[in-house]
Amino acid sequence: MFSRRRQSQNPQDIDSTEREAKVSELRAEIGPLSGRSSQFGTDACLRRYLVARDWNVDKAKKMLQETLKWRAAYKPEEIRWNEVAHEGETGKASRANFHDLCGRTVLIMRPGKQNTSSGEGNVRHLVYLLENSILNLGEGQEQMTWLIDFTGWTLNTNISIKTIRDIIYIFQNHYPERLAISILYNPPKFFESIWKAIRYFLDPRTTQKLKFIYPNNKESLEFMKSSFDVENLPTEFGGKATLQYDHEEFSRLMAQDDVKTAKFWGLDDQRPRKITNGAFQG
Structure with missing residues (x-):
């Protein structure tokens, strides 16, 4: 059986401990980042992506991956x-x-x-x-x-x-x-x-x-x-x-x-x- 990652239904109900756990979880999901991309592996950055996606790790991961792909192509x-x-x-x-x-x-x-x-x-x-x-x-x-x-x-x-x-x-x-x-x-x-x-x-x-x-x-x-x-x-x-x-x-x-x-x-x-x-x- 595959386990489903539990996501809080209401972002307001997530306490600081759970938020930090989600930051760590997102970092693990993203994996090691190197070169310029390493700037996007900080706690502050990961937290912003999580906030933008209501602390949903899967959605935040997808969003960050799309950003890294965009930056690699657009080179802002x-x-x-x-x-x-x-x-x-x-x-x-x-x-x-x-x-x-x-x-x-x-x-x-x-x-x-x-x-x-x-x-x-x-x-x-x-x-x-x-x-x-x-x-x-x-x-x-x-x-x-x-x-x-x-x-x-x-x-x-x-x-x-x-x-x-x-x-x-x-x-x-x-x-x-x-x-x-x-x-x-x-x-x-x-x-x-x-x-x-x-x-x-x-x-x-x-x-x-x-x-x-x-x-x-x-x-x-x-x-x-x-x-x-x-x-x-x-x-x-x-x-x-x-x-x-x-x-x-x-x-x-x-x-x-x-x-x-x-x-x-x-x-x-x-x-x-x-x-x-x-x-x-x-």
Whole structure:
């Protein structure tokens, strides 16, 4: 007779002892990891995959194996800024120079500044920024905050639903539990119809992390004040700082971070690279 692995019906009922046992069980199921993949065998990484799959070891194992397969093919850690810099010329997505009050890295997205029509280019650019944001997480931090500003966004600057779907798929399946909260700031009325399509691709855990914020709403303003230092928060989001994207300065910062990335992954960053158009634990 084959025994069936017992899985708790309610993730909330799993105590700390059982959770640690599941981390050990998942590690045993995955087996030894070598090379770059060894970064995904840490307790913290395995725990994130288990949380994403409600502590179901079989599902977490499948999810992690798919991530390792994706990374082996896509090689996100090898993307360098010079390959995606053209996608960021307008500042449509960048890592902020401030953190939220929890000390988390903040990734600012401004879809109204969309500047290309390349679906793969947009995806690759965002994957680069995800890798970079994770690399720059503070000590003890595992998650980041997304601040999405809809100022100036129109249907003409919107990327395709397919590209949005691809981004959501990659983030949900290959960067589990990396998102603490995503703040959708001042979305226009017509976003509602697009939201219905986007929501279809989101799992409930991700949906719970989305917060709609409106500048004329008292509750929204209080939320922003409770989440960010208003002295550092740009005026666009109700703060007192100035948000002025400088592409040359950001490019210099990313070039420096590329050196850190190469060192972290043990890569020889002097090798030739193909220019395309288009602290880290998994």
